[in-house]
Amino acid sequence: MYDVQGNLKTVLGRLPSDVRLVAISKYHPADYIMAAYEEGQRVFGESHEQEIREKHASLPKDIEWHFIGHLQTNKVKYIVPYISMIEAVDSLKLLREIQKQAQKVDRVVKVLLELHIAEEATKYGLSLDDCRSLLAGGEWREMPNVQICGLMMMASNTDDEAQISREFDTAAAFFDEVKQQYFADEPHFCERSWGMSNDFAIAVQHRSTMVRIGTMIFGPRVY
């Protein structure tokens, strides 16, 4: 079997102790997740509703599941009963649906707002101005079953480290802006989710609190 445990140790050894690892297990089988679990990892990220549902049903119940992919509103009801965090919220419509479904099952669901900062045109996420408008609108304040815990983003897929650094810095500065303006008194607004297999070493130098690493732990995905 692929050396999941050895890879996990290597990754953890390269992370500062105050940065949390979300092990991205999408497209990988349950026994890979169990290998990481036995090594102590408890936070896993998935990007497809059906896949995460099946894994949640069959794997230990103390796993914290993060949904990291683009989430359609009609899928929200399936994940809200057990999800620990929805990382990639990119519209008010989605936030409303999470509130509605979380209220039904009497839970508070943690979310991150996903920013679109990378140059790629195809990626999801809110522009900085759209994110400002969403927060300025204030409707999120009337959502007792949603807790906005911070921001998430993906840097451009490039070898240009300076560009990647700039994008992380843009996200970090934006975090400070909205923290000060809307969440100054809310300690739970503290997460900056950036950094993946190819750029997490840069991300942790640019104020990431949470990295999302798949390939470097579990190997290449077979789609």
Ligand SMILES: *Cc1c(COP(=O)(O)O)cnc(C)c1O
């Ligand atoms: C797949 C995925 C990751 C993990 O990417 P790796 O390059 O395998 O580490 C991180 N974040 C998001 C949003 C993803 O979809």
